[in-house]
Amino acid sequence: MARLETSAESPVPVRVVALRVGEWIARLGEIWVDGQIAQLTRRPGVATQFLTLRDPDANISMSVTCPRGVLPDTVSEGSRVVLRARPDFYLERGTLSLRALEVRQVGLGELLARLDALRRLLAAEGLFAPQLKRPLPFLPHTVGLITGRASAAERDVIDNARRRLPGARFRIENVAMQGTNAVSEVIDAIARLEKDPAVQVIVIARGGGSVEDLLPFSNESLVRAVAAAFTPVVSAIGHETDVPLLDLVADVAASTPTDAAKRVVPDLADELREVAALRERARARIHARLDREAELMAGLPERLRRTVRGRLVRESDDVATARARSRRRIESLLEAGRAELGHVRAQIRTLSPQATLERGYAVVRRADGTVVRTPDEAVGALHVRVAEGEFDATRT
Structure with a gap:
């Protein structure tokens, strides 16, 4: 053309x-x-x-x-x-x-075959992987609820949630839950709730119905929108036997809207009972510890007395043993010193000039004090020193 x-x-x-x-x-x-x-x-x-x-x-x-x-x-x-x-x-x-x-x-058989093929395709992409599931908050500030206007599912979720936790807050998005507009309206509701920072969990709830009625919740666009959501999503579609693809991609698949209410908020009565039980166990453990410490303190003075007395006896024995050991050591050292001193004295006495004189030797000096070492030096007046004294002599 x-x-x-x-x-x-x-x-x-x-x-x-x-x-x-x-x-x-x-x-x-x-x-x-x-x-x-x-x-x-x-x-x-x-x-x-x-x-x-x-x-x-x-x-x-x-x-x-x-x-x-x-x-x-x-x-x-x-x-x-x-x-x-x-x-x-x-x-x-x-x-x-x-x-x-x-x-x-x-026909129904062809629809189910198409759904099974879509399920295998999305599973192969990893949209249903367990590691992608996010935990639900313990106490959400606000629960986002997507459901039909004035529906039984809406009443079931809200009544059961507030029965468990009075004052539970909801932001409700009423949309078509079947028919040709259901998919687009649910996707838009998810987008609106995602923009609200107070909404910490989203519940998509609908009562039971035929396979054709629940087809919107196996729609590929809706499944991908839930997979891309940042807020944890709880699927509560139909009865326990109904398994739309939304159940596989949601972070938590509740069997019924009532079950979804139990999943998203804690039971205040159960939590209070648990707190009371924990408080009682803590009190019992503290009392038991105090009783044990009291028993230990009651016997502590006597144990200390026995311990100190035994320690003093052991220390006294150790001091006496050390004193005796020191005394023996000192006496041994003194005895060895006396023996060494006598030996040195004997050596000195043996080597002294007096000992030489006592053996019969004499020291002869001339008048000027010089010692006579040769006969030729013995002239004039001489001074002789022997062991018992001194005397003068003259060589003739």
């Missing part, structure tokens, strides 16, 4: 643009489309019926016209269908719609 050459000076009429768009759309031919019926208008006796087909995972819809006999009687609003259609572009209004040639309602 040739491109239109246009400018501000040579624009093309609206009809030309509409015709070119219609030609391009007509080239699509027949296509198979999967969607959910959001709105259905049945008019008896009218050859054409009109419905709105909505994308299950996005807030996008298209108008569909169905000739008589194409739309099965079992199809109703909320039904999941697959249809064979041809795109139509209405030139007069510039709108796009689908003209259905064949409509098939998706």
Whole structure:
């Protein structure tokens, strides 16, 4: 298809643009489309019926016209269908719609097969991994509750939570919990609660229903929104036997809305009983310790007396032993000193000049005091010293 050459000076009429768009759309031919019926208008006796087909995972819809006999009687609003259609572009209004040639309602078995395939795909991506689960706060400041307006699930959560913890605070987001708008409204509610810093846990609660009623809570967009949330999410959808994909991605999967209330707030009565029990155990342990210490203190003076007396006796014995040892050591040293002194005295006496004189030797000096060592030196007056005294002599 040739491109239109246009400018501000040579624009093309609206009809030309509409015709070119219609030609391009007509080239699509027949296509198979999967969607959910959001709105259905049945008019008896009218050859054409009109419905709105909505994308299950996005807030996008298209108008569909169905000739008589194409739309099965079992199809109703909320039904999941697959249809064979041809795109139509209405030139007069510039709108796009689908003209259905064949409509098939998706059966329960096919829905479950699609859900199982989606479950395996998300599990392979790791969205259900246990390590991603976040613990719930022990005492949340505010509980965010996403549920239907004036629903039994809302009453169950609030009544049971406040029965356990009077004064529990909630921020409630009432949204559609089934039908074509449920997914987008729940996702928007999660986003609003995420922006509130007081909300520390989010509960998504709905009562039981058919597989078709609970399909929004297995929607891929909703599952990914919960996986991306920063606030811990509790899933409380349906009964205990219902397991939507939301249960697998949520941080905690409660079996019922009542069970969710028990998970998000503590039981004040149980906590008070636990505190009382802990206080009583602490008191008992303190009293037992005081009793043991009292018993120890009662016998302490006598034990100290025996200990001190025994210590003094041992120290006295040690002092006496050390004194005797010191005395023996000193006497030994004195005796050795006396013996050494006698030996030295004897040596000195033996080596002294007096001892030499006593052996018969004499010391002869001349008048000038010099000692005579040779006979030639013995001349003139001499002075002789012997052992018993001194005398003068003259050599002749």
